Amino acid sequence: MKYLSEYRDPKLAKKVLQEIKKTVTQPCNIMEICGGQTHSLVKNGILNVLPDEITMLHGPGCPVCVTPLHLIDKAIYLSEKENVILCSFGDMLRVPGSKKSLLEAKAGGADVRILYSPLEAVTLAEKNPCKEVIFFAVGFETTAPSNALSVIHAEKLGLKNYSILTSHVLVPPAITALMEDPESRIDGFLAAGHVCSIMGYWEYFPLVEKYKIPIVVTGFEPLDILQGILITVKQLEEGRTELENQYTRMVKEEGNTSAQKIINQVFDVSDQAWRGIGTIEQSGYRLNKAYERFDADKKFSIDIEKAEENKECIAGDIMKGLKKPYQCVHFGKECTPQNPLGAPMVSSEGACAAYYNFSTMFKTIS
């Protein structure tokens, strides 16, 4: 367990925590962008041990949560068509569409498969030439290279029965949208380590410059997160606003250039709808002209009505960090992971689900 157990060492973690406590003198709001970080913060009980001055805000970085309801409905519609195999990452299956989830579509007879890699879906398409194989390609920049690669492979193999239904979201435009929001009260960001391992962190310099805010590229283990918080707090206390990299063991400034090349070969940047937030300009990927024949949205005529989000859900306020999950009147009552009212409760990495699943008794019940 090299590179894992070391970053969970309770003695070291306590040392960093002590240093945070010594350093912080004024209240500050730090937002972790990524749902994986939210999950880790809550699962490891870090929220319970941080000093009162620090408030963690949980950002919109759960790809499952921000996948638009309409697109989930489209995936379900496609899965129920004759001769279609719809493939998806596991955690998309339980997310409710407006009428049902993919898991329920499967129970009703749809051929829905859970895969870990989109390349498996290409293999499925190869093995099933009489079926249309569609991969539900969801995620941040992290999953974009493998989704792009699946399309490149399908092209090389001359497959005509493979396509992807994409909902790709990008982190830097989301940070811009959060900072442009007049209600924003974010003092610093922990950027998502996995996203930066692909994209690097050069994209974040203009954001630090423009919004005068610390951004710290941070990993996912307890020690990573505590160090990320410490670096942010130090900057705030010293009046600095810089881009720093805590996750040096994984992230280089330029990122993984081979992966970026694959992304750029297949995708164009485009406007993207985020569930619970709305459309953010230039914040997603679409298949470009050369590869659009692999776009399931264009390949199939999908004739379904656009469903409305539940108006009782305060997902926007949660994902902008304006409210905590337990400040919602429906939290843990009408809205649970079994019956989510909206985006942040649908995946285990959403802020509401993380609080519901992992918070202490007090917060869960109150």
Add this chain to the structure above:
Amino acid sequence: MKKSIFKLQCPAPKFDFDIITLAHGSGGLLTNKLLESGVFDLLKNEELDKHHDGALLNFGSDTVAFSTDSFVISPVSFPGGDIGELAVNGTVNDVAMCGGIPQYLSLSFILEEGLPIKEFWDILVSIKYAAEKSGVKIVTGDTKVVDKGKGDKIFINTTGIGRIHPEAEIDINHIKEGDKIIISDNIATHGIAILSVREGLEFETTIESDTRNLNHITVKLLDRFGKKIHLFRDPTRGGVASTLNEIASDSQLGIVLKDENIPVDDQVKAACEILGLDPLYAANEGVFMAIVSAEIADDLLQYLRTFEEAKNASIVGEFVNDHQGKVLITNPLGGKRVVHMPVGEQLPRIC
């Protein structure tokens, strides 16, 4: 006519689902809902109401443990075992968890048309060896064949019966505040081994299912510690989290676990990290939990570790008179979280 009157007298309970999904068989929240508001309510009786892995039946002065289980698994053969071995061990262990000494098994097959005889034979041979190893005789059975496409190669049902150990007083009502929870070996091994060969999720690993009979160990523990053992349970589907939630709920006590004491093999831990799964929710087939009086916990642990199959045994937590019906886990950082009942099967996540 009779049938329609019966239906009128037994209106279906109000379920919040219209159809059965896989989650209803996952051992989590939906399985419980289906059983509690459906099966347990309609078929209510003193023996069934205990909600244990099997039933304890009285025949005059003799008490007998009786349990049944059906086995459906894909693929039928997996690293470390096959469905045949699983079908014997699963039921043997359920009888053992009641404090019973498993003696006889029934064996029923539902076979899918087209199953190669070679595969059937291999499974049958596994059954023979597993039965010999557990010390049980297979004394009755049945075979049915369904059309191709209406089964998944082979489904097996086994039912087991055995006399109760003379020293056993396994009863959830005997659990009291301060009782310790002991897990007999590394958890999540079976669940991850199966996942590693499932279509679409294959990954290279040497992780093997832990399927094995546990009756030899439970009998020896009962010989030595008798009434001080308040409960045995094997955390199969739904994993340790589901089983402990059920026990907390039925005992009306709270449970506190220590994260650092939960035994998990490093390779399994790494696979769980990659797939985004929690070992507490993964299935086990060769692990049991013993809930025991605090005063014997250390002695029992030491003795338990002398068995090869339990060398990683650990005291993982205890019962408290607080947060009744709930399971809490603490970590070395000082954080706490609730371990919920899972909704359905765990699904691998995106990143």
